[in-house]
Amino acid sequence: MAVRNSKTGDLREACVKEALAIIARGGIDSLSLRDVARRLGVSHQAPYKHFPSREHIVAEVVGRAFASFAAHLEKRPRSDDPYIDLGNLGRSYLDYARKHPLHYQLMFGTPLPDPAQHPEMMVKAEHAFATLKETIAGLPGRQSNADVDLDALFTWSVVHGLASILQTPATEQLGLRKATISEATAHTLGRIADALGGTNRKR
């Protein structure tokens, strides 16, 4: 036993994968390093040679989720029309949340390991937010950086909020029709366009 790992020498990698699998099955709370070790046919202390604590392996898993997320946003279809591009970005965001609920929940639906203590975890999150700001900056009518930041925050709030809500089982409990839920994405993106859109802006 422990053959696979000793040979390849990537016990660290195997730990991360196994951890993700465990989280996928039973949620973040069900993750235990001893379980990881057991499944890999390795002593219960072995993972600690690669991760100083349980928090650190969680941070690693979450960090990878952020990386995968940012990459997904980068791969979205591009458009020269900034409004269409913004729509693509939003769709891409919600797409990811729908297709990878596990990752999404890890990033946003779970108490994170203290970001100050795991800064490498946040790098990719910055990346994703920067992408959003670039796109917003391409829209007409926003001169100052402050304007861009505010609307980026607004836009992020909307998609993040929607994604979170759609992931909880709460929606079914709130008496919403299925049709409503399936239309929600398109409707919400439309509303963002309404809010930021070419339509008259006062103030």
Place this chain on the structure above:
Amino acid sequence: MAVRNSKTGDLREACVKEALAIIARGGIDSLSLRDVARRLGVSHQAPYKHFPSREHIVAEVVGRAFASFAAHLEKRPRSDDPYIDLGNLGRSYLDYARKHPLHYQLMFGTPLPDPAQHPEMMVKAEHAFATLKETIAGLPGRQSNADVDLDALFTWSVVHGLASILQTPATEQLGLRKATISEATAHTLGRIADALGGTNRKR
């Protein structure tokens, strides 16, 4: 020891309070029933006479947070102008998240006990959402229930997303100016008004 509780006979109540205090200090993960018992000067098994499991005491705490939250929304200043009323509701929502971050995190920033298994926990959440739908229904231009639901979902997404984002330490890590953050609430509520507002609606 155990005097206070035996006398008053409200050990259950004391447990809930103590649990909340523990969560406030160290987060939800740091809550242990044994610790609760210890602080109340009572045997480690005593709390189990009032809560079948750890999940149940969490559900109770979260349920109370929802109740307090719904009550706070009900106490908002009312207005006959439906747009102002909507603004008040949004402000009230964000107010609560800012003033009671602990409660807010419990309701929305933490993996909840399975709602299906703790239905009483969700009752007040329904209440809060119903309040929002009423307010939206008061706006002109939305005929069908489906329209109302969609815009309610949109509005909820925005404020929920913003509240979540403002609560994480992430904002500081993303290079946002403090001024931006303090303006975010007003700006976001303005954008909601833009999106739902008297300005032209197509479709």
Place this chain on the structure above:
DNA sequence: CTCCAAGGTTGACACTGTCTACTAAGGAAG
């Protein structure tokens, strides 16, 4: 050849949730 660090093992400790069995108090039924 020696030595040493990296990666892995074993054993221990304190802590957790939860099961089971026991006890004290108090009220209802006879």
Place this chain on the structure above:
DNA sequence: CTTCCTTAGTAGACAGTGTCAACCTTGGAG
């Protein structure tokens, strides 16, 4: 008054956890 059952509490045990410390093994640098 006695009996009995429910309620609220205690005590002890068990498996499982994160983590500390000490011990092996092995392969390469000096």
